Amino acid sequence: MKLSDEIIDALSIDCVVFGFKDSSLSVLLVKHGDGITKGKWALPGGWIQYNESLDKAAYRILTSQTAVQNIYLEQFHVFGEVNRFPVKRVITVCYYALVNIENFALHAGPTVSDVVWFNVNKVPKMSFDHNKIFKQCFAHLQHKVQHEPIGFNLLPKKFTLLQLQELYEAILEKKLDKPNFRRKLIKMNLLVSSTEKQKDVSHRAAKLFRFDKKVYDRLIEKGFSFEI
Amino acid sequence: MKLSDEIIDALSIDCVVFGFKDSSLSVLLVKHGDGITKGKWALPGGWIQYNESLDKAAYRILTSQTAVQNIYLEQFHVFGEVNRFPVKRVITVCYYALVNIENFALHAGPTVSDVVWFNVNKVPKMSFDHNKIFKQCFAHLQHKVQHEPIGFNLLPKKFTLLQLQELYEAILEKKLDKPNFRRKLIKMNLLVSSTEKQKDVSHRAAKLFRFDKKVYDRLIEKGFSFEI
DNA sequence: TAACTTATAGTAATTTAGACTACAAGTTAT
DNA sequence: ATAACTTGTAGTCTAAATTACTATAAGTTA
Numbered sequence: 001m002k003l004s005d006e007i008i009d010a011l012s013i014d015c016v017v018f019g020f021k022d023s024s025l026s027v028l029l030v031k032h033g034d035g036i037t038k039g040k041w042a043l044p045g046g047w048i049q050y051n052e053s054l055d056k057a058a059y060r061i062l063t064s065q066t067a068v069q070n071i072y073l074e075q076f077h078v079f080g081e082v083n084r085f086p087v088k089r090v091i092t093v094c095y096y097a098l099v100n101i102e103n104f105a106l107h108a109g110p111t112v113s114d115v116v117w118f119n120v121n122k123v124p125k126m127s128f129d130h131n132k133i134f135k136q137c138f139a140h141l142q143h144k145v146q147h148e149p150i151g152f153n154l155l156p157k158k159f160t161l162l163q164l165q166e167l168y169e170a171i172l173e174k175k176l177d178k179p180n181f182r183r184k185l186i187k188m189n190l191l192v193s194s195t196e197k198q199k200d201v202s203h204r205a206a207k208l209f210r211f212d213k214k215v216y217d218r219l220i221e222k223g224f225s226f227e228i
Numbered sequence: 229m230k231l232s233d234e235i236i237d238a239l240s241i242d243c244v245v246f247g248f249k250d251s252s253l254s255v256l257l258v259k260h261g262d263g264i265t266k267g268k269w270a271l272p273g274g275w276i277q278y279n280e281s282l283d284k285a286a287y288r289i290l291t292s293q294t295a296v297q298n299i300y301l302e303q304f305h306v307f308g309e310v311n312r313f314p315v316k317r318v319i320t321v322c323y324y325a326l327v328n329i330e331n332f333a334l335h336a337g338p339t340v341s342d343v344v345w346f347n348v349n350k351v352p353k354m355s356f357d358h359n360k361i362f363k364q365c366f367a368h369l370q371h372k373v374q375h376e377p378i379g380f381n382l383l384p385k386k387f388t389l390l391q392l393q394e395l396y397e398a399i400l401e402k403k404l405d406k407p408n409f410r411r412k413l414i415k416m417n418l419l420v421s422s423t424e425k426q427k428d429v430s431h432r433a434a435k436l437f438r439f440d441k442k443v444y445d446r447l448i449e450k451g452f453s454f455e456i
Numbered sequence: 457t458a459a460c461t462t463a464t465a466g467t468a469a470t471t472t473a474g475a476c477t478a479c480a481a482g483t484t485a486t
Numbered sequence: 487a488t489a490a491c492t493t494g495t496a497g498t499c500t501a502a503a504t505t506a507c508t509a510t511a512a513g514t515t516a
Contacts, residue, residue: 080281177506388494
């Protein structure tokens with residue numbers, strides 16, 4: 001079976017990679033070292049190859065620019081305005097990723113001169129329609145974290161309840177009440193408390209928790225619905 | 229500016245059109261009268277032209293197969309598995325539409341021999357991966373109607389509270405309590421009650437309501453969040 | 457040891473959700 | 487005309503969830 005070469009150069013992938021750092025939410029941008037967009041910031045992206053699925057292409061593009069372990073990666077939207085890209089028509093499939101910055105070493109790919117985390121409220125002007133894509137994607141994330149337990153992907157495997165709360169505060173851009181937040185999350189039974197505690201903190205150490213996907217899947221079958 | 233011809237025949241649109249009829253939720257399918265899929269059911273779809281945006285393409289494809297008025301039409305997902313389509317690689321952008329069947333006259337397009345509403349629980353075997361696409365799209369709708377007031381698009385402009393309740397029951401596939409449902413919806417202040425009442429019914433006539441988008445937008449700005 | 461920081465437990469008022477009852481306002485059959 | 491029937495609409499009661507707090511515990515640092 002001959003696959004269409006035509007897809008190449010007409011369909012791209014762009015990734016909005018979210019990371020949580022210093023109690024604030026960041027997005028990963030690259031600076032192009034080559035071509036017509038040299039020196040400009042942009043979302044990490046690339047071309048879809050004709051023998052790989054979209055999900056695989058997104059994963060390949062992401063791993064070519066960073067050293068990642070397990071990442072949450074999901075399709076968000078396709079942007080297909082006729083003139084969104086110069087010279088020729090390019091339709092782009094946007095994916096977003098949630099990563100734990102601790103496990104996440106950066107290395108610039110071949111055509112990239114810089115890879116930097118930007119606070120979501122301080123993203124620079126980017127190429128093409130990338131600012132618009134980012135904005136919509138961030139709004140999507142804000143909506144999504146309230147209805148599905150995906151926020152955990154931004155934290156280390158084991159985390160404290162305050163870290164989790166600060167994560168939600170950073171994403172939703174509003175303060176939450178500490179005792180109430182704790183109670184709510186604990187009552188959901190999604191968090192498994194380990195016997196371990198925080199280390200090297202200059203105050204009382206908090207208990208560490210991890211998110212239990214299996215319990216979540218079981219609850220979902222029973223009709224449970226996650227809501228923050 | 230020369231646009232890439234290459235996009236044609238590599239990128240398609242498929243539409244999942246939902247309609248509400250006789251208290252049950254239906255989806256619009258076409259039977260192909262031509263080509264390799266002759267005689268098979270499929271989601272209405274077509275090719276994206278190189279001078280139209282995705283949204284416009286979806287709208288054109290939909291209106292070429294039906295006589296529509298205002299429709300709710302939104303992108304859902306892109307399906308890009310390498311072998312999802314025979315002979316060559318085709319990536320398809322799936323849109324879903326919510327229509328009011330009353331305003332919706334069907335007319336089969338040029339390569340289509342039949343256009344029929346199927347109950348969402350009785351969809352036949354379809355071409356390619358269309359059954360998978362439909363299934364995912366229906367699940368998406370079930371989730372979405374609970375968090376955003378889009379269900380109204382499936383009803384006439386003016387509707388009774390029972391119609392609205394039956395709509396939600398059909399989509400969510402569960403029974404709802406009548407008095408509680410009424411109270412909840414009315415308290416949201418999204419519904420404007422008209423002075424009009426139902427006509428030609430063989431029982432007490434119910435008050436007619438309409439959904440007020442302006443009020444909704446105003447509430448959203450204040451942080452209101454729609455939940456069923 | 458006092459001051460400080462964060463963790464964690466508890467309380468009380470208010471709001472919402474859920475199950476259920478009751479009755480009103482029409483239509484249809486007798 | 488009236489009874490039976492169907493759907494609309496209002497209300498009640500209980501349990502649960504949300505919200506806004508207060509209080510105290512367990513550590514660290516000066």
